Amino acid sequence: MDTTSFPAVWAVVGPGVAGAVFGVGWWFWVDAVVCSAAAVPFLHYLPGLFASFAALMFNCVKREDANYNYYSPYDDSEWRLKLWLFVSYVVSFVSLAGAVGFLVQDALTDTGPSAWTGVAGVLQSVFVLISGLMYWTCHSED
Amino acid sequence: VSLPHLRFAQLLVWFCSRFRRRLGSPIRVSGWRGIGRLGFRFEFGVTIGWLAGLAFMFSTSILLQILACALYNNWWPMLAALMYVLVPMPCLFFGGGSTQFLTSRDGGGWFNAAKFLTGASAMGSIAIPAILRHAGLIETGAMFIEFTSFFILVCTVMCFHRATLDEDW
Numbered sequence: 001m002d003t004t005s006f007p008a009v010w011a012v013v014g015p016g017v018a019g020a021v022f023g024v025g026w027w028f029w030v031d032a033v034v035c036s037a038a039a040v041p042f043l044h045y046l047p048g049l050f051a052s053f054a055a056l057m058f059n060c061v062k063r064e065d066a067n068y069n070y071y072s073p074y075d076d077s078e079w080r081l082k083l084w085l086f087v088s089y090v091v092s093f094v095s096l097a098g099a100v101g102f103l104v105q106d107a108l109t110d111t112g113p114s115a116w117t118g119v120a121g122v123l124q125s126v127f128v129l130i131s132g133l134m135y136w137t138c139h140s141e142d
Numbered sequence: 143v144s145l146p147h148l149r150f151a152q153l154l155v156w157f158c159s160r161f162r163r164r165l166g167s168p169i170r171v172s173g174w175r176g177i178g179r180l181g182f183r184f185e186f187g188v189t190i191g192w193l194a195g196l197a198f199m200f201s202t203s204i205l206l207q208i209l210a211c212a213l214y215n216n217w218w219p220m221l222a223a224l225m226y227v228l229v230p231m232p233c234l235f236f237g238g239g240s241t242q243f244l245t246s247r248d249g250g251g252w253f254n255a256a257k258f259l260t261g262a263s264a265m266g267s268i269a270i271p272a273i274l275r276h277a278g279l280i281e282t283g284a285m286f287i288e289f290t291s292f293f294i295l296v297c298t299v300m301c302f303h304r305a306t307l308d309e310d311w
Contacts (some may be wrong), residue, residue: 012245015254019261026262027269035277135258 014138018131022055025127032120036113044102044113044121050095051125055132057088092129099125196305199298206291210271210284218279219288225266226295232259241303267292 029048033040061081103118210219236256237243243253244260271288274280 015257016244016261019258019263020265021261022258023262023265023269027265027273030269031273031276034273135254138254 010138014134018134018138020131021127021134022052022131025051025124025131028120028127029124032113032117036117038111038113040113040117044117047095047099047102047121048124048128050091050098051128054088054091054095055128055135057091058085059132059136061085095125096122096129196298196302199294199301203291203295203298206287206294210280210287210291213287214281214284216280216284218274219271219284221274222267222270222288222292225263225270228263228266229260232256232263241299244303264296 026048029045061084065081099118099121103115103122106113106118107115207219207223211217233241233243233256236252236259243256246253268289271280271285275282275285
């Protein structure tokens, strides 16, 4: 194992750390659902699911393909990859916005889940997306 | 804390120490061999020492796992042992059956996926005691005993990985 430079260490350790951060996000949500006095509707699960799906989406694109050295046998530029990355960005944004919306709703209303459920939802989306970004930055095909 | 739990813990500690001493005895026997077998003695001694240490650490981890349940007469913390079933799965499925994938960067996408899933599974061993404590099902002391057990298990795996790589060299 090459420990002299940070990119080399990050390429080795990064996927494991990304998995741990992903686990942190989802276990926060498990904690919120388990410790909630009121039943959590299925709508509140969607931001976390969308964040996980978005992380999967932009990890389908290799980091080296999304730059200007992209070679395509169809004489196209890299617009398809960037369009896919843009769609995954939209899904990420929707999941974060939904989580924040549910947090505000849970904090304002007395019925339904408590504010901790909303906070855990936001933490879940943030940690899941961060784990996707970590995996994307350290996952480099040689 | 009632007496049978302490007695059980004492018996387990005694068993671990007996196992360690018995496993360590061949080192002294091999020490009396001729000078020509010095290299073999050294290699054999290092291996046995590593194995004894690893066995002791693993036994201590299992001991703490059981103590977290027995001391408080509350078997909810045994749920954390479910994650110990999940953690080896990416290693066996995608990592080639050894811990070499942990410090490798040339394995490609499957090794990275194995590392990702290992990290995600290992986080459950920390999350489950924390959630049980947050829900009020277990005591704070039991949660910290679980954390110590998981930490010792991780050290055991890292030492085993190091010993395996040393043998490969």
